[in-house]
Amino acid sequence: MEKNISLGGGYGLSGQMMLRPLMISDLIKHASSQFATTEIVSRRVEGDIHRYTYAECEFRARKVSQVLARLGLQLSDRIGTLAWNGYRHLELYYGISGSGLICHTINPRLFEDQIVFIINHAQDQVIFFDLSFLALVEKLQAVCPSVQYWVCMVDEDLIPISKIPNLLSYETLLSKESGDITWPVFDENLAAALCYTSGTTGNPKGALFSHRSTRLHAYVSALPDSFDMSASDTIMPVVPMFHVNAWGIPYSSPMVGAKLVLPGPQLDAPSLFELIQSEEVTMSLGVPTVWSNLLLHMSENDQSFTHFKKAVVGGSACPPKMMDSLNHLGVRVIHAWGMTELSPLGTFATLTGADLKKPISEQNRILQKQGRALFGIEMKIVNEDGLELVQDGVTFGNLMVKGSCVINNYFRVEESPLIDGWFPTGDVATIDAAGNMQITDRTKDVIKSGGEWISSIDIENIASAHPDLLAVACIAIAHPKWQERPLLVAVKKPNYIRSEQLLKEEIWQLFQGKMAKWCVPDEIIFIEEMPLTATGKIFKLKLRDLLKDFQF
Numbered sequence: 001m002e003k004n005i006s007l008g009g010g011y012g013l014s015g016q017m018m019l020r021p022l023m024i025s026d027l028i029k030h031a032s033s034q035f036a037t038t039e040i041v042s043r044r045v046e047g048d049i050h051r052y053t054y055a056e057c058e059f060r061a062r063k064v065s066q067v068l069a070r071l072g073l074q075l076s077d078r079i080g081t082l083a084w085n086g087y088r089h090l091e092l093y094y095g096i097s098g099s100g101l102i103c104h105t106i107n108p109r110l111f112e113d114q115i116v117f118i119i120n121h122a123q124d125q126v127i128f129f130d131l132s133f134l135a136l137v138e139k140l141q142a143v144c145p146s147v148q149y150w151v152c153m154v155d156e157d158l159i160p161i162s163k164i165p166n167l168l169s170y171e172t173l174l175s176k177e178s179g180d181i182t183w184p185v186f187d188e189n190l191a192a193a194l195c196y197t198s199g200t201t202g203n204p205k206g207a208l209f210s211h212r213s214t215r216l217h218a219y220v221s222a223l224p225d226s227f228d229m230s231a232s233d234t235i236m237p238v239v240p241m242f243h244v245n246a247w248g249i250p251y252s253s254p255m256v257g258a259k260l261v262l263p264g265p266q267l268d269a270p271s272l273f274e275l276i277q278s279e280e281v282t283m284s285l286g287v288p289t290v291w292s293n294l295l296l297h298m299s300e301n302d303q304s305f306t307h308f309k310k311a312v313v314g315g316s317a318c319p320p321k322m323m324d325s326l327n328h329l330g331v332r333v334i335h336a337w338g339m340t341e342l343s344p345l346g347t348f349a350t351l352t353g354a355d356l357k358k359p360i361s362e363q364n365r366i367l368q369k370q371g372r373a374l375f376g377i378e379m380k381i382v383n384e385d386g387l388e389l390v391q392d393g394v395t396f397g398n399l400m401v402k403g404s405c406v407i408n409n410y411f412r413v414e415e416s417p418l419i420d421g422w423f424p425t426g427d428v429a430t431i432d433a434a435g436n437m438q439i440t441d442r443t444k445d446v447i448k449s450g451g452e453w454i455s456s457i458d459i460e461n462i463a464s465a466h467p468d469l470l471a472v473a474c475i476a477i478a479h480p481k482w483q484e485r486p487l488l489v490a491v492k493k494p495n496y497i498r499s500e501q502l503l504k505e506e507i508w509q510l511f512q513g514k515m516a517k518w519c520v521p522d523e524i525i526f527i528e529e530m531p532l533t534a535t536g537k538i539f540k541l542k543l544r545d546l547l548k549d550f551q552f
């Protein structure tokens with residue numbers, strides 16, 4: 001029967017398709033029915049490798065749903081997780097969200113007082129945790145009064161004696177359930193998952209994703225010019241499931257039916273390489289530090305990949321040298337930009353048919369940018385007064401975005417972050433006529449020298465080409481005449497034995513002809529280890545603090 005829809009004064013004809021809300025549980029249901037025997041392989045905190053199938057994962061996720069009901073939880077209650085990438089964490093993703101509760105993934109690498117803030121702010125009712133976090137949980141339980149149950153995700157006999165009240169075993173809880181439920185269907189706009197930004201300045205802020213936004217994000221993230229995911233892929237997210245839902249891989253992989261490899265707590269390069277090889281991983285995702293460690297390990301041991309084809313690099317800019325090194329190993333680099341508030345994907349660097357006719361050097365230049373907005377994202381750059389700037393690939397300004405997977409409000413924060421309906425990303429960028437966006441800096445990392453802006457990322461991209469460097473970061477140092485000047489901080493490769501002065505000269509040489517003289521760093525200093533944030537990115541705030549008394 002035809003139906004009319006009331007539309008502000010008029011009436012329109014309703015479409016006659018089934019009305020099925022976009023539920024997160026559909027993703028695992030689909031995998032369970034269409035890819036029932038496709039494997040999920042996990043390296044566990046118990047130290048062994050666990051393998052099972054999508055069908056078994058969905059069955060146990062249904063048991064999780066029953067456990068949550070038995071514990072008396074109500075619609076939209078927040079359920080925290082402190083867990084590595086593993087099959088039990090995946091079961092929680094679906095068991096929690098699929099029941100209409102909110103899966104709140106907590107980053108265990110944050111400072112303890114930030115974790116306490118986050119749990120108390122979210123009012124988590126239950127926390128599921130991996131055994132590795134027992135000592136942390138022992139401290140948290142005294143200062144997180146909203147948490148009624150602490151569930152350790154191992155068999156009961158592996159849980160040591162502890163003073164944690166209401167400590168339960170995940171496996172024991174699941175063993176009492178039948179798994180015999182059908183996933184409930186409810187409003188797709190209901191909140192499904194909660195993730196706090198690391199909050200390098202101020203308190204962490206929560207991004208609350210809905211079933212609808214998560215589903216839309218999963219569709220668009222899997223497209224050929226996005227992650228390019230398929231049922232024939234074996235995908236290993238190194239990016240943690242506690243960091244913006246591992247860039248959505250736990251949702252998109254079941255949707256396309258890819259085999260999943262979850263590396264658990266062992267994120268060192270030899271362990272990752274071994275897993276890539278033994279499980280015939282075709283695609284993996286991580287921040288640049290993951291890739292630089294892996295590349296160093298492989299070159300030191302003269303290793304190569306057998307099945308590995310696609311490396312997704314995001315979270316920080318992918319240095320051109322890293323792209324080259326991966327390409328030489330036969331790996332295609334997919335450079336992506338995004339942020340927690342965007343669910344998190346915003347852009348991908350890919351080539352159009354017209355780009356493929358351009359010289360290779362030009363193609364590489366395009367691929368090194370952060371790329372074109374994925375469907376559902378609109379972008380613009382504006383000046384300090386909010387006026388839109390020209391998209392010529394040269395003019396840079398504050399990057400603003402909008403879209404159906406972009407944040408509207410932070411969780412339990414009154415004031416909206418939006419400006420005229422646009423979300424200010426805090427990044428400074430250029431956009432060229434073809435729509436390719438390039439991040440020049442985070443607003444707070446830009447170096448303001450004599451009224452001009454210097455891009456720290458440009459400097460890092462050039463310096464990181466030196467083969468004897470493991471990591472580089474460029475920061476602003478206060479200067480009496482120029483306001484700020486760039487300082488390059490670098491970490492040498494462990495086997496470097498020549499003089500530091502020689503190395504400095506060689507690095508300075510790299511800038512010749514690539515950058516205006518006044519943009520070149522005034523000084524280069526070497527440190528033993530680069531400080532990293534809780535999400536594995538270079539911790540510039542800490543560097544600036546360490547070097548606050550530095551003088552040129």
Ligand code: ADP
Nearest residue numbers: 197198314315316317336337338339340439442
């Ligand atoms: P936070 O670091 O606040 O926890 P995210 O992990 O969401 O949050 O980080 C988002 C920020 O990371 C972006 O605003 C941007 O500055 C940076 N970023 C992400 N991807 C890239 C990239 N490919 N190139 C440069 N910067 C990136």
